[in-house]
Amino acid sequence: MPNQRDQAADDSPADLPCLEKLDSPTGSPPTASLSSLMEVQNCVSNLSLAHEIVVNRDFRFNPRSPPTDSLEGRVTEIVHQAFWDSLQEELNSDPPNYSHAVVLLQEVKTMLQSLLLPGHIRLRSQLDEVLDMDLIRQEVDHGALDLHRLSGYIVNSMASLCAPVRDPEVRALRDLRHPVELLREIFRVLGLMKIDMVNFTIQSLRPHLLQQAVQYERTKFQQILDQHPASLDFTSAWLEAAASEEALAARAQSDSPDSRGPVSPAAVLNRAYMRLLHWDPQDQKYPKTALMDRARLDALGQQLKMLVLEASVLLLTSTQCGGSIFSLQGFVGKLRHAIAALLEGSHTRETDLRAALLGIGDVVLQQVTEAVRGQGGVALPQGSQDLLRGQISELWKHNHPVRTLIGERVQGFLQAMLQGGPAKRSPELPASLRLVSAELAELGMAFGRIVHFNRTVFGPFYAPILRKLLFPPGEAETPEDSR
Structure with a gap:
């Protein structure tokens, strides 16, 4: 079977996820008949079920029994x-x-x-x-x-x-x-x-389904697209926003702020996927090409937020109390367990998060005091205690310096994992994230699997959109190696 990427390589950048040429559809959806709507609904249902079986390794059917009190x-x-x-x-x-x-x-x-x-x-x-x-x-x-x-x-x-x-x-x-x-x-x-x-x-068919899932999902989505050509509108807006962010980031890192070097399509896609981890729940313009994984990505985004907060609390505590306390056997595990328990369920409302952080400040000081006394040391001065409690309570602010620093390092770690691909090992973690390394690596692997499968399936649909965004007519296309 000929390699479709090779067929398209003559006029596409090397790192475009281009498996075949597809025109980016435009325009409004035509008036749909009942039969066409039912056909689309069947496509969506079959597509969702097949995707869930392939992507969710724990997928299984369970007996359905309504609640007895209903x-x-x-x-x-x-x-x-x-x-x-x-x-x-x-x-x-x-x-x-x-x-x-x-x-x-x-x-x-x-x-x-x-x-x-x-x-x-x-x-x-x-x-x-x-x-x-x-x-x-x-x-x-x-x-x-x-x-x-x-x-x-x-x-x-x-x-x-x-x-x-x-x-x-x-x-x-x-x-x-x-x-x-x-x-x-x-x-x-x-x-x-x-x-x-x-x-x-x-379970027996999953290995065989994996071999067929990419083409099956791609074909089913194309059928939906044939019925509703506007199905890629949100996807185009999602990629356009990521391309703008990537261009700004490239200019910020360049020696010349006015420079307009080529932006890598792979970098745009990776940034777009990162945006899905921080998606505003009120924003309904979610890209339909990632819609089947939205629940998984939302859950990963919540886990990521909690890990950033947890790592921020640990960094503040370590800075104020010194590394000797953190070297005590069992101290970090006990402290992390308490922090995670208090943060649980606090991701939905700001008031809940602020209350949780106030409680975390008290628990941190209590456990630090007990650890110091157990070693025969002197408790933290009252001023240091008040400072630490105040710093932790302020972590609810998105622009908190420590929370921002940890968030940037976490984002850099996840982007490095995406650039490395599923076959390469995880990048080295900075010191500030090593206490949450196991959870972060597991989150990164789960995120990478979703991204890799999505990019493999929908690459042909992303390619023409990225080509129009990054290489408008009249501009030379500069191929780059995919990273």
Whole structure:
């Protein structure tokens, strides 16, 4: 298969994420018919599910059960109880009425068949033989149906097919003697086994899905784009803002403020991805090419904010108290645990953060005093204590010098990880971040995986936008090596 990047290399900068030529669509979306809207909705649903399976390594389906105290939960319970009460009445009648029981046995057989693998030839044959529905109906007509025997076979089949995690629940079925209760529990456990099978299949297919996911997501997004050409408008605005920031940063670092050297498309993309970690929740113009990862990126952004605050508190404390206290065994871990606990949940409102920082100041001074006294030292002077408490309480301000310094160093670390790519090791951390190195490295790896996959999938859509932003018509395009 020809390399699409090579095909486009004749007239594109080397570090453009260009896998193929695509025109950047413009204009307003046409009036959509109901069928086209449904088609787009199906594309979005399939795209979201496929993306979640590939990107989220912990993705799994879970049993859906509404809360028992909700209206849906109460209605569901009433309807189910009415059904099983009706079945009980039919079995207690004289003679017993097995019409609904036969339907349930057919459903059980279908569920068991869905759990069989291609190699289960003998089990499939046994299942057809024991749960022969024509024979069961003849037995019902002649009053010879042995429901207990059939239930025992069903439970034994479930025991041979279930995952180890379901063994206790299947064993519990053997202790049930009441036919209605037994059938009810059989259906419940079979439902769990079907979910187990789906999750097992997803885990088994994930390596193969990874190979196909890039092209699949790209194709599905193109289908959405065909229906709604304006779907890239927010993406264009996102990249344009990043390009402006990158150009300003390049001029600030240049000897000549008026210089206009070429801006690397890779640097623009990396800066754009960094912007997603600090996205204003009120800003609805989120790029649609990153929309499926917004929840993950928002969560990483919150973690990043908490890490910056935590590292800032540690730096202030170390500066005021000296490094000797931080070298005490267990001191840093205990202090970090207290800081993280007080910061938890304080990222949403400024008032919560200010209250949390006031509490952190008191806890820090308390633990520092205990540590100093434990070593037979002298407590910090009252002036130093008040200064440290005040410095920590002021960290709620975005322009706080220490918070700004830590934030810039964290951002530099994450950008260095993006430039290094997924195959290279993490860059060296500055001293001020080493106490949070493990958490920061884990956050950087998670962020890098999202960015790498997104760039691989949507590179063809970003390329023409970046080309128009960075290399307007009439200007020479200067290829640069991708970093």
